[in-house]
Structure formats: C-alpha cells, structure tokens
Amino acid sequence: MPTKVIGQKAIIVGASSGIGAELARQIAEGGGLVATVARRTDRLQPLADKYPERVFPFTHDVTNYAEAPEVFQKCTDALGGLDFIIYCSGVMPEVGPHEYNTDKDLSMVDVNISGAVAWLNAAATRMESTGHGSIIGIGSVAGDRGRCAQPVYNSSKAFLHTYLEALRNRLAKKGVKVVTIKPGPTESEMTQGMKGTMPVKDAAAKIINLKDRTGEHYLKITHRIAFFIIKRIPSPIFRKLKI
Amino acid sequence: MHLSLDRLANVTGFGMTAGADGYLYRPTQVEEFHQILALAQQSGRQISLRGSGRSYGDANIGSESILLDITRFNRILDFDPTTGLINCEAGVTLEQLWRYTLESGFWPPVVSGTMFPTLGGALGMNLHGKNAFKAGPIGNHVTEIEVLFPNGNQEILTPEQPLFHQVISTAGLLGIILRVKLKMKRISSGDLRVLPISIPNWDGQFRVFEQEREQADYMVSWIDCFGRGKSAGRGLFHAGYYTEDPSPNPITLRPEHQDLPDTILTYFPKSIVWRFLKKLNNRPGMNFVNWAKYTSSRILGNGRPHPQSLVGFSFLLDYVPNWRLAYGSSGFIQYQTFVPAEHAPRVFARQLELQQATKLESFLGVMKRHIPDKFLFSHAVDGYSLALDFKITERNKDAVWRLAHQMNELVLEAGGRFYLAKDSTLTPEHFAQSIGMDALETYAKLKTTLDPQAILTSDLAKRLHLDPRA
Numbered sequence: 001m002p003t004k005v006i007g008q009k010a011i012i013v014g015a016s017s018g019i020g021a022e023l024a025r026q027i028a029e030g031g032g033l034v035a036t037v038a039r040r041t042d043r044l045q046p047l048a049d050k051y052p053e054r055v056f057p058f059t060h061d062v063t064n065y066a067e068a069p070e071v072f073q074k075c076t077d078a079l080g081g082l083d084f085i086i087y088c089s090g091v092m093p094e095v096g097p098h099e100y101n102t103d104k105d106l107s108m109v110d111v112n113i114s115g116a117v118a119w120l121n122a123a124a125t126r127m128e129s130t131g132h133g134s135i136i137g138i139g140s141v142a143g144d145r146g147r148c149a150q151p152v153y154n155s156s157k158a159f160l161h162t163y164l165e166a167l168r169n170r171l172a173k174k175g176v177k178v179v180t181i182k183p184g185p186t187e188s189e190m191t192q193g194m195k196g197t198m199p200v201k202d203a204a205a206k207i208i209n210l211k212d213r214t215g216e217h218y219l220k221i222t223h224r225i226a227f228f229i230i231k232r233i234p235s236p237i238f239r240k241l242k243i
Numbered sequence: 244m245h246l247s248l249d250r251l252a253n254v255t256g257f258g259m260t261a262g263a264d265g266y267l268y269r270p271t272q273v274e275e276f277h278q279i280l281a282l283a284q285q286s287g288r289q290i291s292l293r294g295s296g297r298s299y300g301d302a303n304i305g306s307e308s309i310l311l312d313i314t315r316f317n318r319i320l321d322f323d324p325t326t327g328l329i330n331c332e333a334g335v336t337l338e339q340l341w342r343y344t345l346e347s348g349f350w351p352p353v354v355s356g357t358m359f360p361t362l363g364g365a366l367g368m369n370l371h372g373k374n375a376f377k378a379g380p381i382g383n384h385v386t387e388i389e390v391l392f393p394n395g396n397q398e399i400l401t402p403e404q405p406l407f408h409q410v411i412s413t414a415g416l417l418g419i420i421l422r423v424k425l426k427m428k429r430i431s432s433g434d435l436r437v438l439p440i441s442i443p444n445w446d447g448q449f450r451v452f453e454q455e456r457e458q459a460d461y462m463v464s465w466i467d468c469f470g471r472g473k474s475a476g477r478g479l480f481h482a483g484y485y486t487e488d489p490s491p492n493p494i495t496l497r498p499e500h501q502d503l504p505d506t507i508l509t510y511f512p513k514s515i516v517w518r519f520l521k522k523l524n525n526r527p528g529m530n531f532v533n534w535a536k537y538t539s540s541r542i543l544g545n546g547r548p549h550p551q552s553l554v555g556f557s558f559l560l561d562y563v564p565n566w567r568l569a570y571g572s573s574g575f576i577q578y579q580t581f582v583p584a585e586h587a588p589r590v591f592a593r594q595l596e597l598q599q600a601t602k603l604e605s606f607l608g609v610m611k612r613h614i615p616d617k618f619l620f621s622h623a624v625d626g627y628s629l630a631l632d633f634k635i636t637e638r639n640k641d642a643v644w645r646l647a648h649q650m651n652e653l654v655l656e657a658g659g660r661f662y663l664a665k666d667s668t669l670t671p672e673h674f675a676q677s678i679g680m681d682a683l684e685t686y687a688k689l690k691t692t693l694d695p696q697a698i699l700t701s702d703l704a705k706r707l708h709l710d711p712r713a
Contacts, residue, residue, distance in 0.1 A: 081306050082264070125249055126248045129248065
C-alpha cells in the first residue's frame with residue numbers, strides 16, 4: 001500500500017473505471033484527499049460514500065472542454081489545494097484492420113487529446129503560479145510507434161507524450177513535476193478480452209509511487225527494454241513485422 | 244464566477260511547515276480593499292490577511308482563499324516630530340518606522356525580534372517585545388486605527404471604544420486594519436546600556452528577572468534547553484537600559500550607526516552563514532552550540548555592561564539573513580507559552596524535562612517577562628513566557644506534536660496562554676480553555692455582526708474553529 005499520499009490533495013480525471021477508479025480508491029484509502037471527475041457520477045458515488053471526508057465527486061464530460069477550468073477550480077476548492085492531478089480518461093474503440101471510421105477516430109481525439117489538454121492546461125496554469133505540484137498523464141506503450149491495429153489511438157497517445165514532454169520542459173524550472181506513465185495493457189473496460197494484462201491494482205500502486213518522479217516511465221522493466229528496441233526499428237523493417 | 248488561476252501563489256508561514264495556495268492580491272489603494280471584499284462576496288470565496296508573513300505557523304495563509312497581502316499598502320502618511328505621533332498605512336513595517344523617526348529622537352514603542360513585521364500584522368497578533376513587562380503589547384501604544392469590516396463599514400476606532408481592543412489581537416478575523424496611528428517612544432540616544440548576566444539554573448533566571456524588573460527597560464534571557472539536572476534552565480540574561488546622550492545631534496541616532504554589519508568575524512559575508520548553520524542544525528550540533536554559548540557567557544563580558552545599538556539589541560533574528568533555511572526543507576515550528584509567575588518555574592522546568600525525555604530539545608529557548616493587557620485574544624499573563632524552536636522532519640513530526648500537546652496541558656493547568664503568531668500545534672479545545680469561554684462568545688457575537696458571511700479566515704482560524712464556515 002503506498003503511504004506517500006497521506007494528506008495529499010489529488011484530482012483524478014476519469015475516475016469512474018479502470019486505472020482512474022483504482023487510483024482514486026488507493027489515494028482515499030491511503031489517507032489522501034481526492035476529487036474524482038467522470039461522466040458517470042453513479043460510479044463515483046460508492047467511494048465518496050465510503051470516505052465522505054476525503055472523496056469529492058464531480059460530474060463532467062471531458063469532451064466538454066469549455067467547462068474544464070470551472071470544474072477544475074471546484075475540485076481545488078473542495079480539496080483546499082492541489083498536490084497532483086492524474087488525467088486517466090481515455091477511450092480505445094475497437095477498430096477493424098481495414099476500417100477508417102472518422103467518428104470513432106475523432107472520439108479518441110476528443111477524450112484522449114482535447115480533454116487532456118483542457119484539464120492539464122488548467123493544472124499547468126495553476127502550478128506555474130504556485131510552483132508546486134505534479135501533473136501526471138496516462139500515456140501508453142501504444143504511443144511509441146504507429147501500428148496497424150490502432151492508428152488514431154497510437155497517435156493520440158503520442159500526442160500526449162509530446163505534450164507532456166513540452167509541459168515538463170516549461171515547468172521544470174518552476175519546480176513542477178510532469179510525469180508520463182506508459183502502461184502496457186491493463187485490466188480495464190478498454191482492454192476486455194486482451195491477454196497478458198497487468199492487474200489494475202498493481203498499475204495504480206506503481207503510478208502512485210512514480211507520481212513525483214518527473215519524466216517518462218514504463219510500468220514493467222520488460223516494457224522498457226522491449227520498447228527501447230521497438231522504437232529503434234527502422235521503418236522499412238517495422239512495416240514488414242507483425243508487431 | 245471563478246478567479247483567474249494565474250493569481251494563485253503558494254505561500255508558507257515563516258516556519259515553512261504550513262503552506263497553502265491562495266489568490267494573491269497586493270492592493271495599494273483603499274478602494275481596492277473594498278473591491279476585493281466585493282469580489283469575495285460575489286465569488287463566495289474567503290479572504291486571508293497577510294503582512295510580511297512572519298507568523299510562524301498558519302495564521303498568514305488560507306487555502307484557496309483570496310490572499311490579501313498588505314505589504315504594498317505601506318505609506319507613512321504623517322509624522323509629528325514634536326509629539327512622536329505617526330500615522331501609517333497598515334503595511335508599514337517596523338523597519339520603516341525606525342528608519343523614518345530615529346533621527347528625530349523616536350523609536351517604536353514595542354518591537355519584535357525582527358524588524359520586518361507590518362503594523363497590520365503586528366496588531367492582528369498584538370505583538371510584544373523584550374519590554375513587554377513594562378510596555379505591554381504594541382496595541383497599548385496605538386491611539387487610533389481605521390478598520391474596514393467585511394459588513395462594509397469603515398470605522399475609526401480609539402482606545403476608548405471596546406471594539407478597539409477586540410479588533411486588535413484577534414488575528415485579522417474581525418476586520419481589516421487599514422491605518423494605524425501610533426505613539427512613538429522618545430529617546431535621546433540610539434544606544435542602550437546592555438548588561439549580560441550568565442545564569443546557572445532556573446532559580447537564577449527567575450531571580451534575575453524579578454531583581455532587574457524595576458530598573459531595566461528591556462529584559463530577555465536565552466535558555467540552553469540541553470542543560471539538565473542542576474544546570475537545567477542555565478542561560479544568558481540580558482537587560483537593556485535607555486541612555487541619555489547630551490549632544491544636540493547624537494551620532495547614535497543615525498541609521499548608519501544602527502545598521503547591522505553585513506559580515507561576521509569581519510570577513511564572512513552573512514548571506515552564506517545559514518549554510519554553515521545548516522550543518523550544525525541537528526541534535527549533537529545544537530547541543531554543542533548551546534554548550535559553547537553558555538560556557539563563553541560565563542567568561543566573556545559576564546556582569547559587565549556595554550553599549551549596544553537599539554537595532555543590534557532589538558533585532559537579534561535579523562543578524563543572520565535567511566536563518567530559517569538552516570532548519571532544512573521541512574522547516575521548524577516556534578512554540579511559545581505564557582505562564583503566571585507563580586507557576587512558571589514548575590511549568591518551564593517540566594517542559595524542559597519532557598523535551599529531554601523525548602530527545603526533542605528545542606535548539607533555542609528564549610524567556611521573557613509579561614504583564615496582562617485587556618485585548619480580547621490577549622496572550623499575556625502576569626508572568627513569564629518561554630519561546631522554543633523545534634526543527635521538524637518527516638520522522639519527528641508526530642513526536643513533536645505529541646510533545647507540544649503534553650506541554651500545552653501543563654500550561655493550561657497553570658492558567659497559561661498561547662500566542663497565535665507562533666502557534667502550529669493548538670487544538671480548538673486547548674485554545675478555548677486558555678482564552679476562556681467568555682472571550683470566545685464575545686468573539687463569536689462580533690464575528691456575526693462585523694463579518695456576517697465569515698469572509699475573513701486563515702488556516703489557523705479553520706484549525707482553531709474561529710471560522711464559522713469551517
């Protein structure tokens with residue numbers, strides 16, 4: 001059980017399922033304060049009922065970008081400050097190998113990219129002023145290469161990695177930490193049916209331990225090694241492989 | 244309505260153990276204070292007042308509130324060199340005061356160990372100095388304050404009105420002090436005659452305070468908190484006496500005579516001294532420093548009076564710039580309790596024993612004499628205060644708080660009091676017991692009338708349940 005969160009104030013965007021829900025649960029259990037943000041409030045309520053003093057649920061659809069700064073401020077008011085924010089919202093609709101469905105693709109752009117920018121910009125504005133806090137984005141190993149199976153999901157995560165890197169470079173001198181987490185497949189609604197997924201409990205515990213370590217992090221050493229190599233495979237060869 | 248995020252600032256109390264983010268405003272005009280009040284009402288957000296940020300704990304911070312910092316509201320409006328009456332905006336600091344008036348033969352009637360507090364902050368806390376046993380707190384020397392109340396009223400208060408004694412001392416929770424008229428102390432020399440006396444134990448401490456009480460103008464004693472057994476309470480007492488200078492334009496009244504040197508031992512720039520202190524800032528290091536200071540006090544200058552500038556004597560805390568950084572990143576807390584004279588010897592001795600039993604000796608102990616005053620949240624009693632500094636680390640934090648609570652119990656049993664400017668550890672129950680239910684009821688009534696929406700707050704107010712919204 002991570003003990004690093006006692007008394008800390010956190011916002012979890014996308015807290016209704018998957019890694020986000022587990023992060024919120026572990027933070028609340030570990031003695032931290034957490035504002036949980038999601039579209040499906042009914043999913044947030046049980047945790048808030050269990051820890052009414054420490055969990056503050058907010059209903060918000062991340063595709064409603066204009067609303068983000070206001071909800072962000074409601075969160076920080078409820079928490080009485082902010083130590084870290086984790087943007088976990090993400091979608092990965094099933095895409096066929098020959099499918100080019102713009103609606104599906106743009107839904108990923110909305111949630112994985114635009115929502116992230118709206119929320120993390122708000123956090124960056126605040127933290128640049130206060131010089132305090134961590135911004136954590138859940139990227140993915142999928143963002144390391146453009147692959148056949150998920151063109152837009154791959155690129156949405158690549159966007160997030162580069163955006164977070166830029167935030168990191170901007171905010172480093174202010175003492176603000178920006179952390180990119182690149183999980184592999186993790187047990188969640190998004191990965192139902194996939195094999196070899198990491199239990200969401202483990203992933204969340206690792207993320208909490210990494211929350212103040214500015215930089216990019218894989219959650220498994222095997223991922224780190226594998227993707228070190230995969231990233232360096234020349235394109236002409238890569239397109240002939242079935243990775 | 245939400246406030247712009249780029250207004251946010253992270254500020255800490257002086258001890259750096261408590262910090263909070265707030266929406267920072269630094270007004271220069273009275274109209275801006277009114278606008279900020281209106282903003283608070285519209286946005287539903289509270290206001291925390293902050294001066295120079297010298298309160299050690301959480302009195303000058305307010306999580307997610309509007310942080311109203313008065314340091315730019317700092318004009319000296321009027322000074323009469325014949326009477327010594329000075330009229331200032333609340334952001335004027337003690338340093339501004341002495342620099343402005345000294346050459347006319349005036350000195351602030353009460354000063355703290357540092358020259359940086361603002362008058363607004365000093366009156367919120369009703370600060371005291373080494374002359375507390377004669378002069379009382381700074382509020383005793385104020386002839387007029389102008390206060391903006393959150394209910395929209397702006398009033399001028401004088402000592403004849405009860406409200407004057409209620410706004411002063413209540414930690415900026417009833418109204419915003421905008422302007423202060425203060426009676427300065429007339430002096431003819433900028434030097435004091437200072438008498439150092441090395442003291443072997445508690446008995447000696449209390450004896451010398453009572454013995455010097457009539458003649459001295461200032462009294463303070465440093466306590467070595469590592470002294471145990473027969474040496475418990477050992478330290479170095481200083482008395483200061485005003486002196487007369489017959490010359491018409493005394494050189495000692497010039498600021499250049501007063502200014503603290505910027506080197507130590509002639510060569511070392513003071514700006515780096517805290518880095519060396521940091522190396523010593525641990526239990527064995529401070530045990531040694533305290534021992535060395537006490538031992539040298541018995542040999543060097545013991546019992547021999549010498550002249551010292553008012554600034555040099557008064558502002559000991561300003562000798563080493565950034566000294567608080569020597570405590571490291573987790574900071575420190577100051578803990579000062581006020582105990583009636585008849586109980587003080589027992590309570591202070593016991594406080595020291597508790598520290599030694601837990602190996603959490605204060606690295607610095609300072610003792611002073613006080614007299615009661617009639618301010619609502621008065622911290623003074625007819626007795627003594629002992630101020631202690633505790634270094635805080637991740638590991639010792641819980642133990643220090645437990646120790647503080649044990650020491651609080653002793654103080655409460657003896658009918659003692661606490662000082663909000665220095666507090667980090669009080670519970671609402673401890674505070675209520677020390678101040679009395681009458682004072683708290685008066686406060687609650689005033690808060691309802693003067694600040695019906697409970698706009699004025701601070702993290703301290705929330706911690707001690709002085710904020711009805713909390």
